[in-house]
Amino acid sequence: MTLVAEPPVRTVPLEPQPAVAAEPEGAVKTKELVIVNWSGELDKVWPVMILSSTAAASGVQCKVFVTFWGLLPFVKDQKRIVGENWMQKMLTLMQRPGIDHLKLTKMNFLGMGPWMMGVLSKKYKVASPRELLDAATALGVEFIPCQMTMDMFGLKREDLIDEMGEPAGAATAIAMMTEADASLFI
Amino acid sequence: MATLEIAQQVDARGLSCPMPIVKTAQAVKTVASGQLIEVLATDAGSVKDFAAWSRTTGHELVEQSVDGGVYRFVIRRK
Numbered sequence: 728m729t730l731v732a733e734p735p736v737r738t739v740p741l742e743p744q745p746a747v748a749a750e751p752e753g754a755v756k757t758k759e760l761v762i763v764n765w766s767g768e769l770d771k772v773w774p775v776m777i778l779s780s781t782a783a784a785s786g787v788q789c790k791v792f793v794t795f796w797g798l799l800p801f802v803k804d805q806k807r808i809v810g811e812n813w814m815q816k817m818l819t820l821m822q823r824p825g826i827d828h829l830k831l832t833k834m835n836f837l838g839m840g841p842w843m844m845g846v847l848s849k850k851y852k853v854a855s856p857r858e859l860l861d862a863a864t865a866l867g868v869e870f871i872p873c874q875m876t877m878d879m880f881g882l883k884r885e886d887l888i889d890e891m892g893e894p895a896g897a898a899t900a901i902a903m904m905t906e907a908d909a910s911l912f913i
Numbered sequence: 914m915a916t917l918e919i920a921q922q923v924d925a926r927g928l929s930c931p932m933p934i935v936k937t938a939q940a941v942k943t944v945a946s947g948q949l950i951e952v953l954a955t956d957a958g959s960v961k962d963f964a965a966w967s968r969t970t971g972h973e974l975v976e977q978s979v980d981g982g983v984y985r986f987v988i989r990r991k
Contacts, residue, residue, distance in 0.1 A: 758969070781931040784938030785969040853929040862935045 758787045761903045761910040764870075767796030767822075769829035769841050769856070775913050776859035783866035790907070792900045793891070794873035798880065799824040800856070801870065801887050810881035818880060826857050864890040871895050871903075917975070917987060920948035926955045926983060933959050934966050941972060941990050949975065952986040959984050 760782045764775045775791065782789035793801055802809055802824035809824060810816045822830070834840040848855060854862070864870070872887055874894040884894065904910040923940045925933035933954040940950055952963070960977070963986045967974040976987035 777931050780935050784931065784935045785966050786938075786971075787969065851929055852927050852932075854932050854935075859931075859935075862932075862939075866935070866938060 759907040759909075760787050760789045761900075761907040762789070762791045763900065763904075763910070763912040764791050764793045764797035765795050766832070766913060767799050767829070768832045769844060770831050770833075771913050772797070772800050772826070772829055773856050773859075776856045776863060778911070779868045780859050780863040780866060783863060783868045787908075788867075789863075790869045790871060790903055792871050792873065792895075792903060794876050794900075796822075798872060798876050798882065798887075800826040800829060801872065801891060802882065803886060803888055806886055809886050812881065815879075815881035826860060827855075829856065860890075871899070873897075873900075917949055919951045919987070920944045921950045923950060923952040925959075926953050928954070928956065930956055930958050930962065934962055937963075937966070937986075937988065938970075941970075941988070944990050946990050948990055950988045950990070952984075952988065954984045954986070955982055956984075959986070963988075 760778070762775055762779055764772065766772070775797075779789045779791055799819070799822055802819075804825045804827065806824060807819070808816050809819050829841060830838075831840040831844065845855075847853075869892050870890060871892045872882075872894045874896050877883070877887075877894055884891075921940050921944050923933075923936050925936050928936070933952065933956055937950065937952050940952075944950060956962075960979075963974060963977065966972075967988065971991045973989040973991065974986060975989050976985070978985050
């Protein structure tokens, strides 16, 4: 009897992940805020952007874990339909991705609501989610996309804005939240 | 009272929360420790916000005043 030779298993060494450096004795720890950005609507993404940029402006280290519906606003502006199969494509056909195309959780009225919000925010010089996102990334807020959501929505790293950090999973989110001084799920 | 030497000015008049704080935080990075920043704002919430921000960051709020709806804050970088 001849045995079919098994292909040799190739093991590739992984880069070791950086260990969290121990705080030196007596050092004042920087305060940390973690926000889980889950929702993806205008009236939820806006406060996430306001709080994250203000945290960074206040010297509070801020990390935003971006998951589920919350990931779509972080798709690059020029991307219209994303995903690999028709179901994923349908999703972005029904909910246009990008931070300039957000719906409201209430009083959306086929886009009339967000349009009126836009007019009011310009009138009262309230910074838009996009302006706040630019400020937040400039001040060092970290945005961490959820790998599982990216897989399920068929999103590749290059579909997301360049300012996004390395994708991670739930265990990273839990570690972030338990190590932070405050955490929010929005 | 001696005139304070302002190293950097932030004009946040007309801007809503949180932009006066965000712009001030960006300006603070451009000056050296001990130097002063003057902020002008019209956001009524900024009185409480600058006090809170000073507490969290440790940058000292040296002076604050209001003149015809324009708030003026002088901040010393820690």
